[in-house]
Amino acid sequence: MEYPNPPRQILNIINQVFDLEKKIKKHPDSRSFERNLRRINDQFEELGLSTHNPLGELYQETRTDCEASISGELKDKLIITEVIKPIIIAKDGGFNHIVQKAVVIVESLK
Amino acid sequence: MGMINFGIDLGTTNSAIGKFEKGKVEIFKNPVSLKETLPSVVAFRKGRLLVGDKAREFLKRDPLNVVGSFKRKMGTSETYFIESEQKEFTPVNLSAMVLRELKNFVHSGENPEGMVITIPASFDTIQSNATKKAGIEAGFKQVVLLQEPIAASLAYANKDEADNFGDGKWLVYDLGGGTFDVALVSIFEGEMKVLDHEGNNFLGGTDFDLKIIEELVIPHLESEGKFTDLERELKSASGRYNKLFHLLLHKAEEAKIELSTNESTELEFEITDEEGNEHDIYFTITRKDFESILEPFIKATVKQISNLLVNNQLNARDLKFVLMVGGSTYIPFVRKTIGEELDIEVNCNIDPTTAIAKGAAFFAGTKLLVITDKAKVDPAFDAERVLDIKTGYQKATQDLEEYFTALIQGDWLGYHYRITRQDGGYDSGLKPLDKQISELLPLVKDSYNHFDLLVFDESSNPVETNVPIIGIAQGRYSVAGQPLPHDICLEIDDLEEQTTSLEVVFTKNDVLPTKRTLIKELTKTIKKGAEETITINIVEGPGYALPSANQVIGFISISGKELTRDIIKGSDIEITLEMSESRDMKINVYLTLTDQEFEDIFTPSERTVNITRLNEELLVLLEKLNLEIREAEVNEQYVTAKLLNDIKKELRSLMVKSNKIKEDDVTDEKFQIEDQKRKIAQEVDNLTADKRINSVKMEYFKVKKDMLAIFDQFDVLDHEKSALDRILDQERSFLSSNSLGKIKEMTDKMYDLRARIRWRDPSYVAFLFYWFASQQSVMTNKTRAQQLIDEGEKAIEEKKHDKLRVIVNELFGLLPKEAQKRSDFQGGTGIS
Numbered sequence: 033m034e035y036p037n038p039p040r041q042i043l044n045i046i047n048q049v050f051d052l053e054k055k056i057k058k059h060p061d062s063r064s065f066e067r068n069l070r071r072i073n074d075q076f077e078e079l080g081l082s083t084h085n086p087l088g089e090l091y092q093e094t095r096t097d098c099e100a101s102i103s104g105e106l107k108d109k110l111i112i113t114e115v116i117k118p119i120i121i122a123k124d125g126g127f128n129h130i131v132q133k134a135v136v137i138v139e140s141l142k
Numbered sequence: 143m144g145m146i147n148f149g150i151d152l153g154t155t156n157s158a159i160g161k162f163e164k165g166k167v168e169i170f171k172n173p174v175s176l177k178e179t180l181p182s183v184v185a186f187r188k189g190r191l192l193v194g195d196k197a198r199e200f201l202k203r204d205p206l207n208v209v210g211s212f213k214r215k216m217g218t219s220e221t222y223f224i225e226s227e228q229k230e231f232t233p234v235n236l237s238a239m240v241l242r243e244l245k246n247f248v249h250s251g252e253n254p255e256g257m258v259i260t261i262p263a264s265f266d267t268i269q270s271n272a273t274k275k276a277g278i279e280a281g282f283k284q285v286v287l288l289q290e291p292i293a294a295s296l297a298y299a300n301k302d303e304a305d306n307f308g309d310g311k312w313l314v315y316d317l318g319g320g321t322f323d324v325a326l327v328s329i330f331e332g333e334m335k336v337l338d339h340e341g342n343n344f345l346g347g348t349d350f351d352l353k354i355i356e357e358l359v360i361p362h363l364e365s366e367g368k369f370t371d372l373e374r375e376l377k378s379a380s381g382r383y384n385k386l387f388h389l390l391l392h393k394a395e396e397a398k399i400e401l402s403t404n405e406s407t408e409l410e411f412e413i414t415d416e417e418g419n420e421h422d423i424y425f426t427i428t429r430k431d432f433e434s435i436l437e438p439f440i441k442a443t444v445k446q447i448s449n450l451l452v453n454n455q456l457n458a459r460d461l462k463f464v465l466m467v468g469g470s471t472y473i474p475f476v477r478k479t480i481g482e483e484l485d486i487e488v489n490c491n492i493d494p495t496t497a498i499a500k501g502a503a504f505f506a507g508t509k510l511l512v513i514t515d516k517a518k519v520d521p522a523f524d525a526e527r528v529l530d531i532k533t534g535y536q537k538a539t540q541d542l543e544e545y546f547t548a549l550i551q552g553d554w555l556g557y558h559y560r561i562t563r564q565d566g567g568y569d570s571g572l573k574p575l576d577k578q579i580s581e582l583l584p585l586v587k588d589s590y591n592h593f594d595l596l597v598f599d600e601s602s603n604p605v606e607t608n609v610p611i612i613g614i615a616q617g618r619y620s621v622a623g624q625p626l627p628h629d630i631c632l633e634i635d636d637l638e639e640q641t642t643s644l645e646v647v648f649t650k651n652d653v654l655p656t657k658r659t660l661i662k663e664l665t666k667t668i669k670k671g672a673e674e675t676i677t678i679n680i681v682e683g684p685g686y687a688l689p690s691a692n693q694v695i696g697f698i699s700i701s702g703k704e705l706t707r708d709i710i711k712g713s714d715i716e717i718t719l720e721m722s723e724s725r726d727m728k729i730n731v732y733l734t735l736t737d738q739e740f741e742d743i744f745t746p747s748e749r750t751v752n753i754t755r756l757n758e759e760l761l762v763l764l765e766k767l768n769l770e771i772r773e774a775e776v777n778e779q780y781v782t783a784k785l786l787n788d789i790k791k792e793l794r795s796l797m798v799k800s801n802k803i804k805e806d807d808v809t810d811e812k813f814q815i816e817d818q819k820r821k822i823a824q825e826v827d828n829l830t831a832d833k834r835i836n837s838v839k840m841e842y843f844k845v846k847k848d849m850l851a852i853f854d855q856f857d858v859l860d861h862e863k864s865a866l867d868r869i870l871d872q873e874r875s876f877l878s879s880n881s882l883g884k885i886k887e888m889t890d891k892m893y894d895l896r897a898r899i900r901w902r903d904p905s906y907v908a909f910l911f912y913w914f915a916s917q918q919s920v921m922t923n924k925t926r927a928q929q930l931i932d933e934g935e936k937a938i939e940e941k942k943h944d945k946l947r948v949i950v951n952e953l954f955g956l957l958p959k960e961a962q963k964r965s966d967f968q969g970g971t972g973i974s
Contacts, residue, residue, distance in 0.1 A: 037176075039861045067732075071716065074659040093187050093196045095584070096174045097567035101388035105379050106203040114385065116392055121565070121586075128589055130566040133176070137388050 037131050038081060043120055046076055046083060046132075050118045081131070083118040091138040098134040107140035146256035146286060146509045149502025150244055151293070152237060152273065154213040155320040155346065157182050158499035159244040162507030167300075169496045169503075170247035174562060174569045178496055180244060183210040184236050186224045190571030191558075193243035203379070211320070212236045214343055216276075217269035234276045241280035242602045253603055255513055256284035258506040260293045260498050263325045263339035281602040283513050286506070289336050290316065291325035293501030294467045296334075297492045300504050310462045311337070312489075313447065315480060316498075318468035320346040324447050326454060338454050340446040345439060347398070347470040353435045354394040354427065355387070359409065362425050367415030386413060401429045402472055433475045440476055444483045463489040467497050529554065529597055529607045535583075538615040542587065546612065548579040548595070556600035564592040564611075572598070585616040630727075632717065633679040633689040635665045641762065644692070645883055646685035647719050657720040667711045672702030676709075677755065678717060678731055680744075685881045686835065688766070690759045691823035694816070696727045696744035697752060706736045753803055753812060756819065760797045763823055767793060770830050782829055793822050838885045839877060845892040856899050865895055904943040907950055911938070914953035921956040930956075 049072050056062040056069070076082065084097075091100055091110040097119050102110065112134075120132035147162045156179040160169045169178045175195050185197035185208040200208045206225040212233040221230040245254060257280075261273050270287055277285030291314035311328040323341040327334065360372050369375070376387040393409050400407040406428040414420050447464075451457060464486045470476060471494045481488040492500070530551040536544055546561070557575040561583065562568065568584055575597060585591045593612040597605040631644035648656055668674045677699050683692030696719075716732040731740040767790050774783040800815050849866060852858075869888055876884045900906040911934045921927040930949050937946040 037864060039864070071659070071661060075661065078660075093185070093190070093192055093200065094568055094570055096196065096562075096569045097565075099195060100199045101391065102199060102203045103379075103385035103388050106200070114389060116389065119567075127592070128565040128586060131176070133566075135392060137385055139385065 038079070038122060042076075042079070042081065043132050046081065046120055047117050049073065049076075050083060050085070054115075080123045082121050082123065084121065084134075085115055085118050086112050086134050086136060087115045088112060091136070096133070097130050098136045100136050100138045102139075103137050104139050109141040110138040111141055112136045113139045144511050146254075146258055146284065146506040146511050147503070148248075148254040148256065149258040149260070149288075149293070149499055149504070149506040150241060151260050151290070151496075151498035151502055152213065152240065152276075153182055153318065153321075153498070154211055154343070155182060155318055156180065156495075157240055157244055158496055159247050160496070160499040160503035161248070161250075162503045167297075167500045167503040167507075169499055170244075170249060172247055173249065174566050176566065180240065180247075181210070182213065182237075182240050183208065184212075184231075184239050185209075186226050187571075188226075190573050191239065192569075192571040193239050196569070196571070209236055217266070217272040234272050234279060237273065237276035238279035241276060241282070242598075245280065245602070246596075255282065256286070256506070256509070256511045257282040258286045258288050258502045258509065260288050260290045260502050262323060262341070263289045263291050263336045264323070264341060265289075284511060286509050288502055288505050289325075290314075290323065290467075290498050291327050291336050291339070292334055293498045293505065294465055294492065295327050296501035296504045297497040298465055298489065298501075300501075301491060311456070311460060312462045313450075313464040313486070314467055315443070315447070315464050315471065316467040317443065317470040317476060318346050319348055319470070320344070322346065322443055322446075322468075324443065324450060326450055326456075338450055340450045342442070342446070345443070346468075347395075349439065350398055350432075350436060350470070350473075351391055351394040354397060354432065355390050357435055358427055358431055359390060359394070359425065363413065363421075363423070366423065367413070367419055367421050368417050369415055383413070386411065397427055398432065398473070401427065401432045402474055405429050429475075436473070436475050437479075440479045441483075444480065447480075447484060458485045461486050463487040465489045465492070467492070467494050469495050529557075529605050531579075531595070531597075531607050531609050533595075533609055533612065535612065535614060537613060539585070540617060541585070542616065543582050543584050544614050544616075546579070546581045546583050546593070548609070550575060550577055550579070554597075557605065558598045558602075560596045560598075561612075562594050562596070564594065568593075583612075583614065585614060588617040590615050628682045629685040630695070630719070630721065631681050631683070631685050631689075631692065632660065632662075632719075633677070633681060634662065637665065641766075642689050643883055644681065644685050644687070644689055646881060647680070648721065649685075655720070655722050657718065659716060659718040662715050662717060664709060664711055664713050664715055667708065668702045668705065669708045670702055670705045675699045675701040676715070678729060679755075680719065680727060680729060685883060686831065686879070687827045688763075688823050690763050691820060691827045693820060696729050696742070697755070698729050698731055698740055698742050699752065699755075700731065700733075700740055704738075704740075705733075706738060709733055709735050753800070756812065756816060757797075757800055760793065760800055760819060763819065763826070764790070764793055764797070767826060770826065785829060786826070789822055789825055792818075796822070834882060835885070838882055838889065842877075842885055842889045842892070845889055845896065849892055849896055852896060852899055856903060858899060862895060862899060865891070869895075901947070904941070904946070907943060907946050908938055910950050911946060911953070914950060914957075917957060920958055921953075922958055923956055927953065927956050 049069065053069055056065050073083070086098060089112050091098065091112050098112070100112075103113075114137035115134055116137070117132065117135040119130060119134040121128050122131045145162070149160050149162070151158045158169055158179050160167045171178055172180055172194065177195075180194045181198040183194065183197040183201055185192040185200050185204070187200065187204070187207055197208055198210065201210050209222045209224075209231070212222065215233040216237065218233070221232050222236065223230050241257075241259070248254065257277055259273055259277050261270055265273070274285045274287060294314050294316065295312070309329050309331065311326060314325045314327055316323040316325075321341065321343050322345040323339060325339040326337045328337055355376070356373065360376070363369060363372060372383070375381040376383045376390070378384060381387070389411060390409075393411065397407045397409060406426055409423070409425045409427060411423050412420060413423060464480055464484065466477060466480075466488060471490070477488045477490060480486070531548050532551070533546070533548045535546040554575045558572045559575045559579060560572050561570040561581055563583070565586065567586065570581055579595075583591070583593060591614045593614070595607065595609045595612060597607050599605050629646045629650050630648040631646050633642050634645050636643040645660075647658055647660065664676065666674070668676065678697065679689070679694060680696035681689060681692035682695045714734040716734065718730040718732075720728040720730075722728075727744045729742055729744070732738070767786060771783055771786045771790065774780075774786060796815055796818055799811070803812055803815070853863070853866065869891055872888070876888050915931045915934065918924060918927045918931065930953050934946055934949040934953075937943075937949060
């Protein structure tokens with residue numbers, strides 16, 4: 033089934049917000065930004081677009097919601113250790129479809 | 143008998159498939175990767191066959207089980223030994239797997255029997271035959287080969303603007319992700335052929351990304367901190383900075399794309415050097431830096447072209463143009479260098495990434511499909527081919543994975559299966575079919591997950607099964623969560639109708655607990671200390687009903703006396719509604735301007751009724767009732783009018799009662815009145831709902847018809863088409879919701895879209911101009927209006943359309959406020 037995709041610019045904005053969130057989280061006084069970021073994300077949800085950060089999740093080749101680069105030696109279990117872009121999901125009449133795959137770096141569990 | 147119609151670009155690095163239909167070519171998207179191209183890489187991992195993006199991820203890390211670039215070995219006796227399968231695969235086998243995967247892109251449900259497949263101009267007879275064999279192995283009954291430069295030229299020749307395409311010669315310059323080819327092509331007396339070609343199998347976009355890291359990033363890092371043998375530490379799998387290397391490859395690719403439009407870009411990342419010092423790197427790369435990296439590569443391609451021309455005793459003047467193909471020709475420096483160095487017109491009129499597949503499909507549209515197999519049976523009508531599969535899985539679960547099992551009946555030897563999730567997030571890969579299927583399916587949290595089970599026969603043709611869509615609900619209908627029995631709505635001002643309406647916050651059947659934040663605009667200014675209020679009224683009941691017909695379940699009133707400063711009309715108010723599993727409703731209101739928060743928790747056992755508000759609502763209901771009675775009488779609906787009059791009598795007596803009650807009344811009379819009011823409103827609503835819904839639906843259908851006509855008449859941009867598609871996709875659900883607000887919202891979206899498209903049409907702008915000009919007598923500044931009208935007439939005469947647009951905007955601003963309807967309604971809830 034073919035779905036219409038949201039405009040590329042909207043996805044770019046979501047990626048920028050995601051990057052901003054990552055940077056802000058590193059600062060101890062980040063709480064004052066949280067409301068604004070949450071509001072921005074709420075607005076995207078209103079548009080039917082939600083994001084998912086797969087950081088720390090297991091990765092395997094059947095996961096087609098991520099585009100992965102494998103760092104280090106390849107062993108059995110892979111874990112997502114860096115998320116460059118999040119998964120963006122569009123909700124459409126109760127159904128989900130992925131409009132942006134996450135761009136991630138995965139590493140073998142040590 | 144029809145035409146072949148399907149064409150495939152079977153590339154060294156990437157492949158694509160297209161279909162010719164009604165004079166146009168559609169390039170199919172990969173159903174699981176959102177892209178039009180498929181990496182030509184095959185992986186054999188844990189009993190699964192993966193082709194494309196997933197396989198490419200493992201190419202460098204698992205070389206014993208993953209193969210790419212096998213097109214370079216086509217027609218040779220070389221084979222690839224796959225460790226996990228303990229088996230040899232030929233380049234033909236691997237190419238057939240790519241072709242089969244591309245066949246899955248065809249979303250129209252067709253099973254192409256014939257295929258045009260492209261080959262490089264350099265392919266000899268053996269290599270060409272090997273490609274043909276791969277096509278047959280992939281299940282195509284007829285395979286026609288086409289040289290890539292010819293395919294690209296056909297893609298251009300079929301474009302409307304390709305008017306300079308008579309007899310003559312030109313070059314096709316193909317610089318992709320990993321390979322470079324240039325071909326000299328000619329048309330003579332209508333026959334197109336490749337005269338000569340040159341190439342480099344190891345040159346493309348990925349080399350440029352790597353060079354950005356090697357020649358720009360590494361020297362910069364070495365000047366910033368202490369690093370020993372940084373390049374090795376980055377590139378080696380066991381290196382200290384290998385993870386950063388992958389991040390940099392991604393960033394370098396992004397930088398490359400950005401530098402095609404911007405003069406400079408920034409690379410931003412963190413690194414800790416050997417001495418433990420952390421560095422925040424902000425590194426600017428200018429287009430000039432990037433071009434200095436590219437120069438030797440592109441100059442090398444120029445040299446190859448020069449050789450090609452010398453060998454064919456030609457010079458630039460003999461050529462019409464050089465046609466640019468391949469993703470790397472998006473880079474302006476490539477186009478500029480080729481144009482300047484060779485002094486040939488550079489032709490960038492085709493989409494370089496899909497041109498070859500497009501050309502192949504155009505060619506397929508002219509080739510007759512000749513299937514000699516007499517036993518050919520349309521699988522759709524072959525009942526015996528329906529494979530009987532019994533499935534077993536839990537339809538609702540709290541787990542994030544669910545076991546799916548299936549038992550296969552009948553003949554399945556040599557068959558394969560594949561399971562994909564419909565949102566595009568899971569693909570099992572192709573696996574051999576056995577008596578039993580057992581898969582652990584990953585689920586998306588709090589969602590309905592739908593999977594397709596696809597089965598393919600030994601020739602890779604899809605086999606019909608009796609398995610419907612596999613549906614598994616994660617986190618739904620759990621014991622802990624319960625669905626809402628009614629909509630929960632916020633009452634807002636409807637400025638156009640000068641009344642209030644409902645906006646659905648939580649929909650019936652949403653699972654509790656649930657939470658949502660709405661950002662609304664204030665529709666009135668409230669001064670600090672004033673009596674005026676903003677009302678947050680939350681009601682339970684259908685979203686399409688009148689606000690007063692529903693049960694109030696939460697209410698916050700904020701008066702000017704509680705404010706720390708004035709709040710201005712148009713400023714934001716943030717309303718967060720949270721409903722717990724036990725149905726407590728928490729309302730949090732945040733006023734951006736004053737930075738104040740108001741919060742209250744309401745439980746169903748604590749009903750709150752505000753008398754002032756109740757009296758207001760009764761009055762609104764009376765006005766509405768009068769209006770409905772008049773309308774029913776005018777339309778000669780005497781039965782309805784009589785019923786409404788009876789209700790009116792009831793309402794009047796209720797109003798008398800309500801007016802006698804004081805705000806601090808401790809009896810439960812106000813609750814009784816509120817209940818009765820709700821019942822009355824519901825009765826009015828029932829008697830008139832159909833009429834209102836039909837009227838908004840009619841308006842929607844009218845503007846939709848208008849829009850479809852506009853799409854036929856005007857050049858519509860891609861994002862406008864997507865916007866319309868989105869509305870049409872949701873049409874069924876919002877029309878059947880019977881929600882006035884939702885239908886109106888979609889109608890408004892249509893109007894906006896219509897206005898945006900028409901705004902580009904000068905005759906429409908002129909029409910608007912004359913309409914505004916006719917309103918001069920009511921405008922706020924008639925002298926300025928006259929000046930603008932004079933300027934506008936001149937702009938029309940001189941065809942200065944942009945200027946006319948500015949004038950129309952200014953004229954609109956001169957209309958009196960009452961004509962700009964959407965602004966001055968005071969009262970109601972104070973939010974919209």
